[in-house]
Amino acid sequence: MSTDDRTPNLVDRFVALKQQEWFLFTTVAVALLVFPWALIDGLEIVAEFIKTDIGGYTGLPALILIYGIVVIGFNILLGYTGLLSFGHAAFFGGSAYTAALLTRSGFIPELLIKSPILMILIGSLLAVLLAWFIGFLSIRRSGVYFAVLTLTFGQVMYYYAMGPGGWLTNGDDGFTPDPGELLGHFALDQSFPGDLPVLGDLPFLSTLLTDWFYVLVAVTTFLAVVVGYRILKSPYGLIFEALGQNEQRVNFVGLNVFRYKLMAFVISAVFAGVGGALYAMQTLTLHPNGSLYWIISGDFVIMTALGGVGTLFGPIIGAGIFEYIRLVLSGIEIAGYEFGGMWRLLLGGAFVLIIVLFPSGLYGGIKNVASSIAVRFGNTTGRTRERPEHEPAERGGDD
Amino acid sequence: MAIINTLAAILVNGLQQGAIFALLGIGLTIILGTMKFLNLAHGALYLLGAYLGLVISQEVTLSNSLLLGFVSDPSAFGLNLSFTVALVLVPLIMFVVGVLMERTVARPFYDRGEVDQLLVTFGLAIVAAEVVKQLMGPNPFPKYNPSTMLGIDVSHPVTLPFAGTFPAWRLLVVVIAFVTIAITYLLIERTDFGLVVQAGTRDSEMVRLLGIDINRSYMVVFGIGAALAGFAGLIGGTIINLTPAMGTDNALVPAFLTIVVGGAGSVVGAILAGFLLGTILAAMQLFYSQWATIVMYSFVAVILITKPEGLFGSVEVEE
Numbered sequence: 001m002s003t004d005d006r007t008p009n010l011v012d013r014f015v016a017l018k019q020q021e022w023f024l025f026t027t028v029a030v031a032l033l034v035f036p037w038a039l040i041d042g043l044e045i046v047a048e049f050i051k052t053d054i055g056g057y058t059g060l061p062a063l064i065l066i067y068g069i070v071v072i073g074f075n076i077l078l079g080y081t082g083l084l085s086f087g088h089a090a091f092f093g094g095s096a097y098t099a100a101l102l103t104r105s106g107f108i109p110e111l112l113i114k115s116p117i118l119m120i121l122i123g124s125l126l127a128v129l130l131a132w133f134i135g136f137l138s139i140r141r142s143g144v145y146f147a148v149l150t151l152t153f154g155q156v157m158y159y160y161a162m163g164p165g166g167w168l169t170n171g172d173d174g175f176t177p178d179p180g181e182l183l184g185h186f187a188l189d190q191s192f193p194g195d196l197p198v199l200g201d202l203p204f205l206s207t208l209l210t211d212w213f214y215v216l217v218a219v220t221t222f223l224a225v226v227v228g229y230r231i232l233k234s235p236y237g238l239i240f241e242a243l244g245q246n247e248q249r250v251n252f253v254g255l256n257v258f259r260y261k262l263m264a265f266v267i268s269a270v271f272a273g274v275g276g277a278l279y280a281m282q283t284l285t286l287h288p289n290g291s292l293y294w295i296i297s298g299d300f301v302i303m304t305a306l307g308g309v310g311t312l313f314g315p316i317i318g319a320g321i322f323e324y325i326r327l328v329l330s331g332i333e334i335a336g337y338e339f340g341g342m343w344r345l346l347l348g349g350a351f352v353l354i355i356v357l358f359p360s361g362l363y364g365g366i367k368n369v370a371s372s373i374a375v376r377f378g379n380t381t382g383r384t385r386e387r388p389e390h391e392p393a394e395r396g397g398d399d
Numbered sequence: 400m401a402i403i404n405t406l407a408a409i410l411v412n413g414l415q416q417g418a419i420f421a422l423l424g425i426g427l428t429i430i431l432g433t434m435k436f437l438n439l440a441h442g443a444l445y446l447l448g449a450y451l452g453l454v455i456s457q458e459v460t461l462s463n464s465l466l467l468g469f470v471s472d473p474s475a476f477g478l479n480l481s482f483t484v485a486l487v488l489v490p491l492i493m494f495v496v497g498v499l500m501e502r503t504v505a506r507p508f509y510d511r512g513e514v515d516q517l518l519v520t521f522g523l524a525i526v527a528a529e530v531v532k533q534l535m536g537p538n539p540f541p542k543y544n545p546s547t548m549l550g551i552d553v554s555h556p557v558t559l560p561f562a563g564t565f566p567a568w569r570l571l572v573v574v575i576a577f578v579t580i581a582i583t584y585l586l587i588e589r590t591d592f593g594l595v596v597q598a599g600t601r602d603s604e605m606v607r608l609l610g611i612d613i614n615r616s617y618m619v620v621f622g623i624g625a626a627l628a629g630f631a632g633l634i635g636g637t638i639i640n641l642t643p644a645m646g647t648d649n650a651l652v653p654a655f656l657t658i659v660v661g662g663a664g665s666v667v668g669a670i671l672a673g674f675l676l677g678t679i680l681a682a683m684q685l686f687y688s689q690w691a692t693i694v695m696y697s698f699v700a701v702i703l704i705t706k707p708e709g710l711f712g713s714v715e716v717e718e
Contacts, residue, residue: 144517156693164690345529
């Protein structure tokens with residue numbers, strides 16, 4: 001290679017730049033800014049070419065990010081700490097219902113909250129309390145016992161919401177939240193920037209950011225990424241990762257395994273709670289099947305593992321693929337054949353293949369390729385934090 | 400006496416529900432105990448069993464099905480043989496399915512950790528449910544009550560002492576399930592094959608060192624587990640309507656509840672826990688049907704928290 005003898009070369013510089021925090025966060029912010037355009041208009045251009053309607057629609061970008069927020073947290077639990085929960089729908093749906101109930105006077109007439117931001121705060125507060133309770137009781141068990149315990153708690157909530165709790169949740173008929181205006185002024189479905197005078201002169205912003213709800217979701221996602229990143233880079237996050245690799249050694253070092261596992265569980269529940277509250281604003285009717293049922297917990301598992309456990313961005317990509325297949329590809333026709341109900345089959349098949357072939361998920365697979373490119377063409381960086389070969393690295397990934 | 404009648408009714412319903420739970424639980428627990436393999440696709444085996452039973456014993460009308468273009472008469476799809484034939488064929492077919500599953504899916508995952516096993520079988524469960532949905536259509540099929548079994552007319556109700564009247568086939572189904580459970584129990588507890596399986600749950604390496612082909616035992620164990628799950632599906636198809644979601648909703652979760660209550664790896668535990676959960680469910684359904692599932696789940700949670708090794712399990716079975 002001709003570039004081999006020059007240090008540092010372009011690849012090295014790029015790798016070094018990538019490790020800078022500000023670069024990462026700026027990239028995320030820019031990505032969030034152009035995401036709706038890329039998903040809707042960008043794909044529409046492609047759709048024109050291939051004569052197949054593969055473009056997204058308004059509302060899809062926000063929905064993908066909502067699940068993205070949830071799985072950032074879920075991944076801290078599954079990808080790093082190595083705990084597989086089948087009960088995160090409890091936090092997602094619990095928060096969604098709490099947030100939604102407060103927006104309707106039927107629940108507590110004196111306590112009427114018409115503020116999306118308060119909905120998020122109160123919803124995630126409930127998720128924290130729930131997670132503390134469920135986690136405290138479940139964390140002592142591992143593996144299948146932990147999975148079943150979290151599942152049972154989640155299912156209790158689901159069946160309560162469907163049956164005896166119908167007076168509160170409206171059961172099978174669904175509950176219609178009424179989130180009100182952001183900061184008491186901007187309706188969520190109002191197009192951005194509305195009557196905000198300062199930004200009114202920037203036409204490209206209003207094209208990119210579709211409505212105020214997307215702005216809220218994008219800002220929340222940005223915060224979620226920053227918080228998630230900081231947690232994983234902190235000593236706390238390192239202990240989570242250590243727990244996933246060898247719990248016993250962490251215990252031998254003298255750390256309180258139970259406490260750290262519980263914290264990972266609660267932290268992941270906060271993300272699920274934030275996502276749940278946003279979901280309550282996005283959806284027209286909140287139904288237990290779409291929020292509390294254990295299949296929703298399963299969806300979080302699929303999204304996370306599909307994109308790549310143990311990577312910060314993998315699960316978000318997984319959420320995007322999942323929702324895109326579920327909501328867009330499910331509607332398209334290829335050669336006169338309607339995909340329709342096949343989406344879940346496609347997704348399930350892809351999921352199985354990825355688990356079998358790439359244990360570290362799609363993003364993990366791409367990252368491996370990228371890092372081998374960096375090693376091939378760069379000469380100073382690229383493999384700095386790679387684990388030794390002999391160590392079994394079932395849950396790979398390192399950022 | 401009203402109370403005795405009620406209790407007897409609960410018992411019969413509980414035995415039927417419990418038999419299904421027990422059959423599912425035994426299959427899951429011997430696979431878990433012997434191979435340390437967590438099979439979230441166990442519900443899919445139940446689903447396949449139920450639909451196989453439908454196709455073998457009935458003629459149904461297909462709608463929204465991928466098969467529509469391929470079958471000559473979509474309004475009469477199925478072999479329309481008797482329920483008795485299904486009783487024999489379904490477990491046999493499912494045994495083969497189980498053996499194939501062990502060879503292709505499970506074996507590569509024995510060394511890959513619990514979470515990966517859960518993930519891959521969860522994916523398989525989704526695929527199986529979707530395949531059934533595409534082939535047979537998303538609409539539910541009515542449960543199939545056998546009218547004759549083993550040559551006996553079982554469509555008439557019989558009157559039991561205390562319990563009141565029950566359809567004869569329901570009682571016969573319970574009896575057949577009991578016989579199957581008993582045979583499985585004897586196979587595991589009283590035969591040389593069972594001895595190998597039991598030894599395998601303790602120390603599979605030692606068994607291998609003794610010159611026993613444990614891989615073949617693994618295949619057979621997986622096959623038996625699948626056959627039992629399919630059989631449970633066949634019985635399940637006589638009491639609930641068939642939908643592609645029945646595998647996860649009505650089988651997978653209860654099967655896991657059964658084995659954690661009974662103690663993972665314990666066949667006796669799975670049988671007793673199955674009947675215990677079945678009776679709880681039946682009793683609650685009679686009095687407070689809305690709370691039935693909630694009470695069952697809460698019961699399991701309490702057991703798991705207070706007795707993590709299960710009611711009938713030994714502590715030796717690793718978590």
